[in-house]
Amino acid sequence: MRIFALAGLVLGLSAMAAAQTTAPWDYAGKRGPLEWGKLDPAYKVCSQGHEQSPIDIRGAHLNKALQPIEFHYISAPVTLENNGHTVLVHVHPGSYIVADGVRYELQQFHFHHPAEEAVKGKLSDMVVHLVHKSADGKMAVVAVRLTEDRGSPNAVLATLWEHLPTTTGATDKTTDMVNPGGLLPPDRGYWTYMGSLTTPPCTEGVRWFVFEQEMTISRDQLRAFAALFKVNSRPLQDAHGRRIEANE
C-alpha cells in the first residue's frame, strides 16, 4: 500500500514537472505572448519580470573595456527540428564562445520571423539566436539580424534551408558540414544587455549580445521560412531603464 502511495506521489510529481515544461503556448490568440504569464505558474516571470527580452535597442553606452567575443565554432553535420515554434538547429558539442572571460558552450540556434530585437524602433526581416550556456548554467545568446537582399544567398542558410522540416515534430539532418560561424557578420561590433529567454518560461539572467551589422537572406529563403512561421516573434518588452552597452 505504502509503496503504491509513494509510486503515485512520484508519478504525480513527475507529471507536474512535465506539465510545467510543456504547458502549451503560442504567438497569437488565447495562448499568445500577452497571456504567457498566466498559462503556467512557471511562466510568471513572462508577465512580472523587469528584465524581459526582446527590447528596442537605443541609447547604448560605449564601453571600450568590452572585449570582442571569441568564437570557437566547429563544423559538423546538424539536426534541424521543427518544434512548432521555430526551426531549432541542434549542433554537435564542441562549439563555444568566450565573452567577458566566461566560456559558454553553443547549445542550439534557431530563427524568428520577423526579428525580435528592434534597433531604434526598426525590426529586421528575421533574426538567428545562437544560444550558449556556461558550465555553471549562465546563458548567453548571440543575435544576428537578417535582412532581405538580392545578393548571393548565405551559404550556411542555403545548406540549412534544404533541410527545413515542414511539420511540427519533424526533424532532418544535414549530410553537409555546417559551421555556425558562417552566420556571423564580418564586423563584430555588438550591443549587450541583460535580458531573458524570449519564449516561456522567459527565464531572466540571460546575457544578450546583438551584432550591430546585419547579415543578408535571399527573398526565396525568407519566403520559405515565412511559409512555415508567419510570425514567431515575441513583441518588444519594456526596458525598465536597463543599461545597454556597445563595444565599439
Ligand SMILES: [Zn+2]
Ligand atoms: Zn530566440
